[in-house]
Amino acid sequence: MSNQLEPLADPGLPHHVHRKADTDPAAEKRAERQVSILFLLSTAGTLLFIYSFIWIPTDLFVFVPLLGNINAHNLGIGAGLGFALFFIGAGAVHWAKTLMPDEEVIAQRHQMRSSDEDRASFVETVKAEAGKVQLGRRSMIKRSLGLALGLVGLSPIILLRDLGPLPEQRLLKTTWDKGVRIVTDPGNRPMKPEDLEVGAIAHVLPQIDDPEHRKLSDIAKDAAILIRVRPAELKLSEERMSWTHEGIIAFSKICSHMGCPVALYEQQTKHLLCPCHQSTFDVPTGAKVIFGPAARPLPQLAITVDSEGYLVAAAPFDEPVGPSFWERNI
Amino acid sequence: MITRREKIAGGVANFIDERTGAAKWVKKNLQKVFPDHWSFMLGEIALYSFIILLLSGTFLTFWFVPSQEELVYNGSYQPLNGVKMSAAYESTLNISFDVRGGLLMRQVHHWAALLFLAAMVAHLMRVFFTGAFRKPRELNWIFGVALLTLGIVEGFLGYSLPDDLLSGTGIRIAEAIIQAIPVIGTYLAFFAFGGDFPGELFIPRIYTVHVLLLPGIFLALITVHLMLVWYQKHTQYPGAGRTEKNVVGYPLLPVYMAKAGGFFFIVFGVTVLLGAFASINPIWIFGPYTPTQISAGSQPDWYMGWLDGLVRMAPPLETYLFGYTISWNILIPGLIVPGIIFTGMALYPFIEAWATGDKREHHLLDRPRNAPTRTAIGAMSLTFMVVALINGGNDLIATHFNLSINQIMWGTRIGIIILPPLAYVITKRICLSLQRYDRELVLHGRETGRLVMLPHGEYIEVHEPISPEKAYQLTQHEQALPLEAPGPDTNGVAPRGSLKSKVRARLSKAMLGEQIAKPTADDVKALEGGHH
């Protein structure tokens, strides 16, 4: 390696080259004019901004090539303000480049490290002054101070306790229960099996007393889907088959991966795709995961019909819906 | 003869100086020298974008209502009349359609946010590839990484405020990540949301974080970041007349003020023009957030796209132990890998300094080719992030280029493992080739393309010697030797801490072992003696 050998010598800063505006008065005048034009373009922009803001109707759309039909008010104020700002900057920069002094200046750096004397005097001062506190001798003060500061430091954490309730059973229960009717989302209409054709998917929610005022926090766990296939196409255990009704199978709509609604149903392949991270679930085998990062199938909801022929849940979900969590199977 | 203008200026200066003693340090700082290079302006783009965010954001806060209270829309956007939505969403619609200039300010704010993060990443790359993070600037590097991390969070919270379908989906994902944390996850999630998802408290809470807490931290961090640059003086590229002990450039007054100040207006202007000509985040099309709806092609903003991509490609791993669930498929891409990346980034200056044994101050920048291992590591990390980012948009890529999302996913799963090491090797080779090219330039001059036939019939290409300034610039860098691990002493006893020093020696060899020897003065003289 060559770092012990002599490197090339530093020829020093290159000779300064003058700009046209430095030597030629006509070029100087031209540069001045250019800078002024840039500043005047800015004022034109501000005038466009003011005019557009006040006099262009906010619901007027104009056709601009390459952009399509766009709102004239937003375009006018945006272009006006944008150019107003831009040309101030362009003018200032052009002024600096062409007319302001452009001789390079050299300044010296100083080492970051303080001098040895400064360092020694720092150490001396700290030792002397801090030494007067005699913390080393006063262990009772030291310990009680430590205890006091430590305990008071806990108080903000304790103050934040009421940020939220403890999870308790909330993640484990939904509104679905035995006998709860299945209604459409949106619309809240109860459903009968004949409302759903083979190859159809319906988005559903449990029937509640006040459907106009469902809480989003409930919907986030209650959302479900009904899919109808031919009964022979289902490949389920006997128990799971009893949770379906005439080829209609119900699943939680909330993805077992990270909670997005799983609702892309491919009628021919009978796959359910979640659009967030592309987890794919196979309906005939009970929404088993066949692709993507989801680790668990969608929980299946047991359904049946009630005495009036409406579709109802036969039981609540037998596992928590939605994304996984630490205590999920406790 | 004192002019009237001088008299007024003198009066003001006197007023201030009598109260603050400012004359001395203002004069000193007005003369401060700043090197002038376009790549030093990337950090400025970030700084000016931050100011634009503060200004446009304040405007928005005058109309935005940070509440999840449900109401029925009855405003000027017909397709949503009668639809139930939160007050936050409704106030955003109000800003977009009923406040003049409101939509423009929303757009300026969001474009400025994208530019803020893009500029920070570009600036980080410049600082990394030129080695500007070396002593004494390691602290500033850590502040920079902190700014980037907080910027990502701030942007995410910001675009989640309008409570629309797209950003609400993002919050659902964030909640799932929190919930997946072992032992304390459900408690953290319930505390953050005030109950189950989505609850009614999340938007008001993130509003406080977004407009008060994080901007406050930003202001403090940016101030410290700039103060350090000011005090330590900016680095400069190597070249004739430039040394480790000087700064060559232009003084603050007038040139740097005019250029930097002008650039602020330019950045502001470009951002507003983007807001005028390019639509961003049209929340009225997405609709208000409800957990039962989702749009095909849902992505976070670009700076979180790599996270989305990592989550998409993760293998479906969960372990179940005594009834407890650990979701590796969420924890690895969502928390562990990003944690490793950002921690590694923050600590890199110290790792490199330990590996090279270099404890000196550095104020001259490295040309990337002269630090081939570092440049290759940078290229490798970038490749990793870009592959992840591409996977984040895999469904849009599939629809636009008629491909299968399954194939794209498998492609990126394999790609993210084999492409980064490939990028490392290729980049390192390119750097070494460029070093060879520099050596040739110094020793043999520039190829002019002119062919000449010598009297005895040989054809040669005429080479023009490069200027002494260029030759100096190409050879100014240092080429340190790798550290060696101390071997066993005369009695065959291995020294203490030998594993640590062996690792260090290995790293050192990787960083410094392979370099093309730069030509010395002797080499040049030898050539001049008998060259063609």
Next chain:
Amino acid sequence: MAPTLLVVGLFLIGGIYSIAATPNNATASNARSALIEEGKNIFLRGCSSCHGLNAEGGKVAPSLIGVGAASVDFQVATGRMPMGDMSVQAMRKKPVYNAQEIAALAAYVASLAPGPAIPTAEQLDYERDGNIAEGGELFRTNCAMCHNAAAQGGALTAGKYAPTLMGVEPVHIYEAMITGPQAMPVFGDRAITPEEKLSIIKWVKSVESEGNFAGASLGKVGPVTEGLVAWVVGIGSLIAIAVWLATKAR
């Protein structure tokens, strides 16, 4: 004399009646049979190689018995059928058959078994019978997960996709909902009522005709294109300006 007159009169009335009554029915059913016959001929020529000589289906194409006139009108009038190549999904393209031929094909397939009929103009008056806001809500719950919230289209598995709804005729949107073409599920009239279907169509049409409120739309697909523009246009132009700024003037 009187009985004879009565009989002649009865014959006259009966005869006039039978002559006046039959021609309409005869021409109507004749016209219909002619259409079905024409359709059958077109079918045998252009469709039977995949769908079977009796439309019973085969290895590469499903049975068309019971799919109804609506399916035929949707698939053939949007150019999806005949399929251009045997890829995973039939693509919308320029129709091969003209309106008359499509009507004939539809009549033929409808004659094989009962199925969804082509909606009439009266049934498609979405301006009158649809509600935009309700349509948007329905679209976002039932359609946006495949077709995207702005109806720009989206990806399905293995290279399939839900196409964009921009530029699609209202009748075809309606037919797609009731017939569930290829991967798309069926949305029967009891799950989404005819009036709700018209609301959906009205909303889709409003999105199509809506101007851009804030500049060029960048595809209406969200953060991916926005991020690209921020880097390429935003950072790109600012770097170009920075280079200009730091270059020494002449």
